[in-house]
Amino acid sequence: MEYIVETKHLTKKFGKEEAVSNLEMKIPKGEIYGFLGPNGAGKTTTIRMLLGLMRPTSGSVQLFGKDMKNNRIDILKNIGSLVENPSYYPHLTAKENLEASRKILNVPKKRIDEVLQQVRLHGVANKKVKGFSLGMKQRLGIAAAMLHQPELLILDEPTNGLDPSGIIEMRQLIQSLPEEYGMTVLISSHLLSEIDQMATRVGVVSKGKMIFQDSIETMRKFAQASIQVKVNDNEAAWRSLLANGQKADLEKESVTLQAEDDGQVAASIRYLVQQGFSIYRVQEEKRSLENIFLEMTKEEQSG
Amino acid sequence: MVSVINSEWYKLRKSKVIFLLFVAPLIGLFIGLSGSFNAIGAMNEWYEKLVVMNSTYAILFLPLISGVLASVICRYEHQEGGWKQLLALPVTRGKVFLSKYLLLILLMLAMQLMYLVSIYLVGMIEGITDPFPMDIVWKSIFGGWVATLPLIALQLWVSIAFKSFAAPFAINVIFTLPTILVINSERFGPYYPWGQPFLMMNIGGSTEDVFFVPWDQILTVVGGSFLLFFIGGYLYFLKKAI
Numbered sequence: 380m381e382y383i384v385e386t387k388h389l390t391k392k393f394g395k396e397e398a399v400s401n402l403e404m405k406i407p408k409g410e411i412y413g414f415l416g417p418n419g420a421g422k423t424t425t426i427r428m429l430l431g432l433m434r435p436t437s438g439s440v441q442l443f444g445k446d447m448k449n450n451r452i453d454i455l456k457n458i459g460s461l462v463e464n465p466s467y468y469p470h471l472t473a474k475e476n477l478e479a480s481r482k483i484l485n486v487p488k489k490r491i492d493e494v495l496q497q498v499r500l501h502g503v504a505n506k507k508v509k510g511f512s513l514g515m516k517q518r519l520g521i522a523a524a525m526l527h528q529p530e531l532l533i534l535d536e537p538t539n540g541l542d543p544s545g546i547i548e549m550r551q552l553i554q555s556l557p558e559e560y561g562m563t564v565l566i567s568s569h570l571l572s573e574i575d576q577m578a579t580r581v582g583v584v585s586k587g588k589m590i591f592q593d594s595i596e597t598m599r600k601f602a603q604a605s606i607q608v609k610v611n612d613n614e615a616a617w618r619s620l621l622a623n624g625q626k627a628d629l630e631k632e633s634v635t636l637q638a639e640d641d642g643q644v645a646a647s648i649r650y651l652v653q654q655g656f657s658i659y660r661v662q663e664e665k666r667s668l669e670n671i672f673l674e675m676t677k678e679e680q681s682g
Numbered sequence: 683m684v685s686v687i688n689s690e691w692y693k694l695r696k697s698k699v700i701f702l703l704f705v706a707p708l709i710g711l712f713i714g715l716s717g718s719f720n721a722i723g724a725m726n727e728w729y730e731k732l733v734v735m736n737s738t739y740a741i742l743f744l745p746l747i748s749g750v751l752a753s754v755i756c757r758y759e760h761q762e763g764g765w766k767q768l769l770a771l772p773v774t775r776g777k778v779f780l781s782k783y784l785l786l787i788l789l790m791l792a793m794q795l796m797y798l799v800s801i802y803l804v805g806m807i808e809g810i811t812d813p814f815p816m817d818i819v820w821k822s823i824f825g826g827w828v829a830t831l832p833l834i835a836l837q838l839w840v841s842i843a844f845k846s847f848a849a850p851f852a853i854n855v856i857f858t859l860p861t862i863l864v865i866n867s868e869r870f871g872p873y874y875p876w877g878q879p880f881l882m883m884n885i886g887g888s889t890e891d892v893f894f895v896p897w898d899q900i901l902t903v904v905g906g907s908f909l910l911f912f913i914g915g916y917l918y919f920l921k922k923a924i
């Protein structure tokens with residue numbers, strides 16, 4: 380497969396602490412890759428290394444199939460980025476901020492109006508950025524990142540500080556990019572709900588390690604509902620289900636049915652009743668993606 | 683490269699700090715107008731003005747203003763994450779460093795030229811009738827500029843390293859103030875980089891050379907400190923983690 384981003388054994392140490400540890404990130408072309416992890420997990424550090432702002436302690440970064448070490452300028456021509464808090468020059472207006480970057484990027488002047496339009500800042504184009512709200516600064520940062528129509532857009536927590544309507548706008552904008560411009564997007568967040576609504580692939584990082592990396596569908600499968608049955612003798616009920624060829628797990632105070640549809644649930648319950656078990660409760664437990672994410676990162680932290 | 687300098691100049695000219703460039707030539711102008719020292723009894727009235735104006739300008743304002751400008755040119759990068767935005771653009775760090783440095787020395791050259799205008803104005807206002815000693819003034823203007831090149835390199839280095847505005851300024855002041863004492867020392871004066879702007883603008887210096895300071899002093903003290911500060915700052919910037 381062709382990867383736009385591929386890191387190998389990427390590691391960054393600050394003193395003794397490993398902020399990023401043997402990270403193998405793989406982002407195929409045209410995906411919206413959600414880079415998910417709690418605060419301090421190492422997302423920003425990883426992104427800094429992807430952009431060549433910081434050198435890895437060991438390991439390598441390949442973008443567009445080229446090694447970052449030797450092709451930095453070539454690679455950066457095709458990347459737009461927004462790292463951590465939005466960057467801007469307070470003494471300049473929105474337009475002037477973009478103009479300062481445009482001079483270096485060497486793109487036509489009309490791009491400035493286009494991107495300002497895209498992030499809906501055209502109304503305040505000539506206002507000093509100093510007075511902007513955080514959300515406006517954030518949007519200006521995205522506009523700057525898109526100025527040269529890069530193939531890869533790297534956005535580090537871009538919805539931080541946005542109000543709900545701003546988040547929705549941002550989401551719509553980001554989701555349109557792969558289709559309209561063939562862009563690949565890397566977006567980091569500590570909020571699963573955000574990633575869940577935009578991403579097509581997910582990488583979960585915790586304590587500097589990549590603990591999950593796959594399509595969002597695969598991640599969602601973990602989140603399917605399970606049926607818990609509380610019986611007078613859970614262990615005997617569980618054995619009897621297994622003996623009957625029905626899938627179930629024994630929990631501390633219940634039996635969890637691994638049923639794929641309603642029919643199977645009904646069959647299992649009927650069977651248990653026929654076997655003379657007293658059924659106290661049947662309840663559905665929906666594991667939210669949020670729970671899964673919490674569990675994933677918790678395991679990593681206690682381990 | 684040109685585009686990077688362009689961008690730097692764009693950011694700088696949009697800030698009002700650029701008016702700093704006028705401060706030193708204006709102060710020079712006032713000093714020139716207020717003082718009337720006939721003690722020197724020079725053959726050309728211009729010389730008196732030059733001696734008086736040059737000393738304050740070269741000892742204090744030239745080094746101080748150049749340092750402040752170096753901080754200014756890095757300040758808007760330090761302020762709100764400008765470094766990471768700038769350095770994630772397709773531009774090498776070497777070019778960024780060089781662009782900032784080149785812009786700084788061009789600005790200082792502009793300031794020197796404005797100072798030249800100040801000198802001339804003083805003479806006009808005071809009605810000096812002696813011929814304008816162009817060759818001497820040129821030596822002084824251009825020599826003073828050359829002497830600030832290493833100081834600017836150091837200030838750029840320090841300004842990149844420290845996020846705060848105060849630290850580079852403090853360093854600047856700490857090295858600049860002793861100049862007043864050091865230049866009077868036969869032994870240390872010629873070797874003190876911060877004393878060089880004065881020595882090279884001091885029209886009373888030796889006149890056989892192209893500048894008012896012997897060539898070997900320029901090469902070793904100015905050239906040496908320039909290489910040290912410029913290469914040090916350059917390498918520091920290449921390696922700095924953003």
Ligand SMILES: Nc1ncnc2c1ncn2[C@@H]1O[C@H](COP(=O)(O)OP(=O)(O)O)[C@@H](O)[C@H]1O
Nearest residue numbers: 393397398416417418419420421422423424425
């Ligand atoms: N420049 C630095 N020096 C020392 N430690 C750092 C530095 N930058 C980040 N860290 C540490 O590395 C870890 C990862 O930080 P970061 O990449 O910012 O996480 P995230 O972006 O996922 O919140 C944290 O423990 C943080 O304290």
Ligand SMILES: [Mg+2]
Nearest residue numbers: 422423463536
């Ligand atoms: Mg972060």
